[in-house]
Amino acid sequence: MNLLRSPSAMLAISLATFSASAGVPAAYADRQLNEELLREMIEFRSSAAFPEAIRALLDRVAERLVTAGFPTADIEIVTNDGIANLVARYRGTGDAEPVLTMAHVDVVDAEPDAWQEHPFRFAEIDGYYYGRGTTDNKAGAATLVANFIRLKREGFTPARDIIMVLTGDEESTGNGIGHLTSERMDLIGAEFALNTDAGGGVYDDNGEPQAFNVQTSEKLYQSFELEATNPGGHSSVPRQDNAIYALVRALGRIEGHDFPLELNDGTRAFFERSAQFAHGETGELMREVAREPFDVGVAERLADDNAFSNATLRTTCVATQLAGGHAENALPRSARATVNCRILPGHSPDEVEGVLRAVVDDESISFRRLADAFPSSPSPWNGDVAGRFDVLVSEMWAGTPVVPSMSTGATDGLWVRNVGIPVYGVSAIFESPGDVRAHGLDERIGVEEFHEAVEFWYRLLRSVAS
Numbered sequence: 001m002n003l004l005r006s007p008s009a010m011l012a013i014s015l016a017t018f019s020a021s022a023g024v025p026a027a028y029a030d031r032q033l034n035e036e037l038l039r040e041m042i043e044f045r046s047s048a049a050f051p052e053a054i055r056a057l058l059d060r061v062a063e064r065l066v067t068a069g070f071p072t073a074d075i076e077i078v079t080n081d082g083i084a085n086l087v088a089r090y091r092g093t094g095d096a097e098p099v100l101t102m103a104h105v106d107v108v109d110a111e112p113d114a115w116q117e118h119p120f121r122f123a124e125i126d127g128y129y130y131g132r133g134t135t136d137n138k139a140g141a142a143t144l145v146a147n148f149i150r151l152k153r154e155g156f157t158p159a160r161d162i163i164m165v166l167t168g169d170e171e172s173t174g175n176g177i178g179h180l181t182s183e184r185m186d187l188i189g190a191e192f193a194l195n196t197d198a199g200g201g202v203y204d205d206n207g208e209p210q211a212f213n214v215q216t217s218e219k220l221y222q223s224f225e226l227e228a229t230n231p232g233g234h235s236s237v238p239r240q241d242n243a244i245y246a247l248v249r250a251l252g253r254i255e256g257h258d259f260p261l262e263l264n265d266g267t268r269a270f271f272e273r274s275a276q277f278a279h280g281e282t283g284e285l286m287r288e289v290a291r292e293p294f295d296v297g298v299a300e301r302l303a304d305d306n307a308f309s310n311a312t313l314r315t316t317c318v319a320t321q322l323a324g325g326h327a328e329n330a331l332p333r334s335a336r337a338t339v340n341c342r343i344l345p346g347h348s349p350d351e352v353e354g355v356l357r358a359v360v361d362d363e364s365i366s367f368r369r370l371a372d373a374f375p376s377s378p379s380p381w382n383g384d385v386a387g388r389f390d391v392l393v394s395e396m397w398a399g400t401p402v403v404p405s406m407s408t409g410a411t412d413g414l415w416v417r418n419v420g421i422p423v424y425g426v427s428a429i430f431e432s433p434g435d436v437r438a439h440g441l442d443e444r445i446g447v448e449e450f451h452e453a454v455e456f457w458y459r460l461l462r463s464v465a466s
């Protein structure tokens with residue numbers, strides 16, 4: 001990340017901005033706009049089943065940007081596979097390469113009957129905004145649009161173009177960003193990218209800020225379908241060979257297999273910084289595992305200590321779906337299982353498939369990949385990057401460590417990293433670990449947490465583009 005201004009110069013700018021507007025903290029000056037945008041977006045049922053709602057939402061965003069003074073020539077709706085995506089450009093002086101900001105406006109669908117409040121009617125209750133997409137990822141989309149409008153309103157001329165991409169199929173195919181990275185780099189080419197759909201703040205058990213995660217890498221998402229087949233027959237005359245038993249044996253062997261433990265720069269920094277607030281044995285193990293040289297014995301103990309550390313230290317593969325047999329009174333002719341793997345950066349699906357085949361050690365079990373995964377390399381976490389986030393976070397959440405993190409889930413960032421653009425996942429939304437409701441029921445975001453995230457992004461955009 002090429003720094004246009006030093007972190008200390010950056011601090012001066014933000015303090016100036018803070019006190020400029022006649023005593024009203026600028027941070028909260030646009031709460032009304034923030035809330036309006038989030039409400040508007042939530043009320044579009046923009047799931048894969050309703051592509052017209054995705055289009056309508058993006059048309060509304062384009063309308064608002066034009067009203068705020070952005071030229072129509074700098075706003076483009078790119079439709080791919082029938083799904084709309086929006087790319088808007090906030091033109092700067094060109095002193096530096098553009099920065100790309102990312103969010104997605106599609107959501108995992110939701111059944112109104114299963115929710116307490118209607119998932120597609122925005123509601124504010126007891127300090128929370130409710131609705132499908134409040135955390136994943138319409139808060140992010142509203143954050144980008146709100147700041148484009150606010151910065152434009154303030155007459156801000158960035159020193160580099162700021163590009164906003166709002167995709168429409170991150171939760172389904174991800175082909176939107178796939179198309180943009182393969183066919184439309186003219187629209188989204190940038191020096192680095194900031195993604196609202198990853199990272200985020202973590203509260204401790206007392207609801208105090210504990211860590212500010214910045215996602216620097218993603219594990220690779222690859223699923224395999226394993227199948228055992230058999231001639232079948234009458235179940236009154238069972239034989240030694242049986243498709244279900246063969247599959248169960250294979251799954252048992254996979255269950256018993258652990259991939260090697262390892263660290264990369266990002267995960268080493270993660271444990272190093274997380275050790276500052278992790279309690280007791282866990283904290284001690286995190287401190288030790290981050291030390292050079294890498295001690296596999298310590299890593300083993302940390303992996304046993306908690307599942308998240310285990311998933312951060314190694315590739316994991318787990319059975320997630322099972323089906324088999326065709327009749328109650330017939331020997332099964334086939335049995336299938338889905339094994340979902342989350343592969344550490346630097347390793348390939350080929351390598352993992354090879355390991356699984358060796359572990360299963362049964363030629364009669366076939367392997368089929370469910371969709372091809374795309375490896376993406378971790379984004380650099382160096383002094384410049386870390387320093388920038390440290391300054392901004394210390395202003396708003398003093399004493400909260402910034403922690404580079406590897407997410408076990410996949411985002412659109414994966415495609416962008418793949419074309420050589422470093423991506424930093426920074427939703428800036430604080431949540432309690434036990435209250436993560438993305439993709440689940442009664443999704444919600446804290447009212448203050450939302451507005452603070454918008455404010456954080458306001459400062460971040462000013463900092464990277466001043």
Ligand SMILES: [Zn+2]
Binds near residue numbers: 104136137170197
């Ligand atoms: Zn998402």
